[in-house]
Amino acid sequence: MIMENTIYSLPLICSLTGALLCLLPIRSFERIASIAASVAALGSVIYLFSREDIISDIYHIDGLSKLLLLTIGILYLSTVLYSLAYLKHIHNPLFKNRMYYFLLNLFASSMFFSVSMDNIGLIWVGIEATTVTSALLVATENDQITIESAWRYVIIVSTGLVISLIATTFLYGASGSLSIASLMQNHPNNRVFLLGILLGLIGFGTKAGIFPMHTWLPDVHGKAPAPVSAIFSGVLLPVALYAMARLIQIYDVPVVKIFSITLGALTVGVASLMITVQNNYKRMFAYSSMENMGMILIGFALGKYGLIGSVIIIISHGLAKSSAFYLTGNILSVYKSTNLQDVHGLIRRMPATGFTLFFTSMAVTGAPPFAIFIGELFIFREFVHQYNWAIALLLILFLAIAFIAVNVRTGRMIFVGKEPEGPREFRAETWVPIINLLLSVAVIFLIPYLEKLLINFI
Amino acid sequence: MEQTFEILGFLLIVFTLLMQWEVYVNKVILLFSISSFIVALFLVLLGISRPGENYLLFVLAGLTVLTRGLIIPIIMTRALHSLYKKPWRVREDKPIMGIGGSILVSLILILVGYFIYQNSLYEVLKIHSGSVPFALFMQASLLIISRKNAYIQMMGFLVMENAVVMLSGWVFSGLPFIVEAGAILDLLGLVVVSSLIIRVRESAIMQEGDIYEKELRG
Numbered sequence: 001m002i003m004e005n006t007i008y009s010l011p012l013i014c015s016l017t018g019a020l021l022c023l024l025p026i027r028s029f030e031r032i033a034s035i036a037a038s039v040a041a042l043g044s045v046i047y048l049f050s051r052e053d054i055i056s057d058i059y060h061i062d063g064l065s066k067l068l069l070l071t072i073g074i075l076y077l078s079t080v081l082y083s084l085a086y087l088k089h090i091h092n093p094l095f096k097n098r099m100y101y102f103l104l105n106l107f108a109s110s111m112f113f114s115v116s117m118d119n120i121g122l123i124w125v126g127i128e129a130t131t132v133t134s135a136l137l138v139a140t141e142n143d144q145i146t147i148e149s150a151w152r153y154v155i156i157v158s159t160g161l162v163i164s165l166i167a168t169t170f171l172y173g174a175s176g177s178l179s180i181a182s183l184m185q186n187h188p189n190n191r192v193f194l195l196g197i198l199l200g201l202i203g204f205g206t207k208a209g210i211f212p213m214h215t216w217l218p219d220v221h222g223k224a225p226a227p228v229s230a231i232f233s234g235v236l237l238p239v240a241l242y243a244m245a246r247l248i249q250i251y252d253v254p255v256v257k258i259f260s261i262t263l264g265a266l267t268v269g270v271a272s273l274m275i276t277v278q279n280n281y282k283r284m285f286a287y288s289s290m291e292n293m294g295m296i297l298i299g300f301a302l303g304k305y306g307l308i309g310s311v312i313i314i315i316s317h318g319l320a321k322s323s324a325f326y327l328t329g330n331i332l333s334v335y336k337s338t339n340l341q342d343v344h345g346l347i348r349r350m351p352a353t354g355f356t357l358f359f360t361s362m363a364v365t366g367a368p369p370f371a372i373f374i375g376e377l378f379i380f381r382e383f384v385h386q387y388n389w390a391i392a393l394l395l396i397l398f399l400a401i402a403f404i405a406v407n408v409r410t411g412r413m414i415f416v417g418k419e420p421e422g423p424r425e426f427r428a429e430t431w432v433p434i435i436n437l438l439l440s441v442a443v444i445f446l447i448p449y450l451e452k453l454l455i456n457f458i
Numbered sequence: 459m460e461q462t463f464e465i466l467g468f469l470l471i472v473f474t475l476l477m478q479w480e481v482y483v484n485k486v487i488l489l490f491s492i493s494s495f496i497v498a499l500f501l502v503l504l505g506i507s508r509p510g511e512n513y514l515l516f517v518l519a520g521l522t523v524l525t526r527g528l529i530i531p532i533i534m535t536r537a538l539h540s541l542y543k544k545p546w547r548v549r550e551d552k553p554i555m556g557i558g559g560s561i562l563v564s565l566i567l568i569l570v571g572y573f574i575y576q577n578s579l580y581e582v583l584k585i586h587s588g589s590v591p592f593a594l595f596m597q598a599s600l601l602i603i604s605r606k607n608a609y610i611q612m613m614g615f616l617v618m619e620n621a622v623v624m625l626s627g628w629v630f631s632g633l634p635f636i637v638e639a640g641a642i643l644d645l646l647g648l649v650v651v652s653s654l655i656i657r658v659r660e661s662a663i664m665q666e667g668d669i670y671e672k673e674l675r676g
Contacts, residue, residue: 119637121636121641122637124641125640125643125644128641128644128648129644129647132647132648132651135648135652135655136651143662144663145674147655147662150655151608151656151659152674154648154655155612158615158648159599162615162618165619165622165641166622168633169625169626169630169633172626173626190582191579192583195578219674222674223674
């Protein structure tokens with residue numbers, strides 16, 4: 001039985017093996033090992049879709065976990081592939097490529113671990129491990145500002161996660177169990193347990209970039225290497241949201257729902273307003289991620305159609321936003337600046353990057369017919385059904401502000417300005433964001449299947 | 459025995475207050491190490507006073523001495539030695555808050571911790587001094603917020619972790635061992651990674667001065 005269940009650990013085992021192989025002192029072997037590990041991990045995740053859900057003492061892999069595993073698997077592979085080319089543009093790295101790939105593989109394995117466990121304490125351990133494995137990845141470019149952002153990441157996120165550790169203590173103290181499955185079936189109805197759930201939402205919310213503990217997010221996304229920003233935005237934030245979703249699922253009472261919706265709405269509002277004052281395109285996309293995380297949290301709190309909407313956004317945002325961050329890597333390597341004013345005429349200098357960025361920007365801000373738009377429609381449908389139009393309209397207003405601010409700024413970079421000096425460029429690595437964008441569009445076709453997968457959750 | 463726990467809790471708060479007022483980094487590390495030993499002693503006494511529970515509190519006490527009392531302070535001290543020629547003279551010259559202000563804020567935070575506990579959890583838990591871990595947690599938060607030195611901020615974070623160990627052992631009779639072990643492993647990894655980052659950060663600041671403020675704003 002144990003051996004049979006081990007199959008559910010395959011993505012974790014593949015990425016861990018990849019990490020260990022990176023340590024072998026063979027020239028450039030870390031690249032081959034990472035590609036092989038990420039392909040194997042993605043293959044094993046796809047295989048898991050053919051298996052029954054499993055809820056045991058160790059694992060809790062249902063439809064939601066499988067979809068998270070799939071998103072992590074795709075972004076793990078695409079980040080490895082994009083890194084192969086991008087690392088050449090880093091002139092003064094903090095460590096050798098071998099260490100970069102070692103940490104990247106470990107980072108992926110800690111995310112696989114986090115979304116597979118049945119124990120809230122172990123989910124906490126996994127999410128804290130993502131901080132340990134990714135902090136140095138943030139600092140790869142090795143200048144003072146990057147190092148400072150890495151430090152802010154460590155101290156703010158770790159402090160936030162201590163709050164969720166206290167929450168875990170409360171939950172265990174109140175119920176005597178940390179198993180998601182058993183807590184869903186039977187949990188106490190007292191103040192300690194409620195406090196544990198609320199503190200957990202704040203603590204894990206820190207890692208997910210949820211207001212008010214979000215301040216690390218723009219710093220890290222603004223300064224980390226493009227592939228690292230991509231995997232952070234695409235899957236690290238949703239992995240932390242996954243923990244929040246489980247807490248909401250365990251204690252689905254009005255106070256928890258309203259608390260989560262309030263946090264989500266504040267996150268959407270703050271992020272949308274912050275986007276309007278950004279001069280740095282990477283920070284702008286970081287705030288856009290924050291806005292999407294706010295919407296996902298609202299959807300999780302609403303449940304039913306809201307939950308399906310959240311999952312649609314998680315997958316399509318993960319793919320499209322990673323695509324946007326990969327493209328910022330292309331831009332940064334040519335224009336040598338992250339300032340919006342310094343980038344112009346992208347469509348002439350880098351046509352493929354420009355075109356893809358245009359559609360990516362539309363996709364991440366929820367333009368129809370991209371999947372994020374559909375996800376948001378689902379969430380608003382549920383919101384109006386359970387609450388009222390007034391707050392929904394306010395949220396729509398904030399989304400509209402973000403939509404206009406991001407697309408106007410991106411449009412200026414792509415279409416406005418004279419052709420900059422230098423030859424036109426097409427880079428082979430641009431295929432990675434193009435494919436991710438296409439996959440993001442294809443999420444629409446998965447929607448009927450999502451409902452079946454999430455039936456137990458709904 | 460309950461009074462012994464209260465005295466140890468009080469001692470932990472005093473040590474955190476001393477860390478708040480101390481400007482020399484190596485002394486803050488030493489104070490953290492001593493406070494970790496007090497946490498371990500606390501866990502041992504807790505294990506003795508609750509014989510029916512299990513031996514895990516003793517194991518946790520041993521792990522606390524080993525990791526928080528010894529390994530982490532050694533890692534931090536070595537990081538300090540590798541960066542500075544005279545590590546014992548490394549200090550934070552201009553803390554954000556003066557000693558007078560920090561005394562006042564610390565006392566207010568202790569009262570806030572007590573107030574929150576009495577009005578939210580005491581009714582359920584019925585442990586008189588259960589507010590101690592909360593007060594300790596708030597002290598640690600103040601240490602992180604009120605200091606700019608990365609080593610001292612890290613110590614603040616570690617004091618927070620000590621507060622959680624105390625909370626879980628005293629108030630809630632511990633977490634499952636696998637979770638405690640995972641948390642300790644994460645903590646060790648975090649300290650190693652943080653030491654590296656702090657080292658690079660401090661050496662960059664020594665060479666170039668603080669230049670990061672503008673770009674990380676907004």
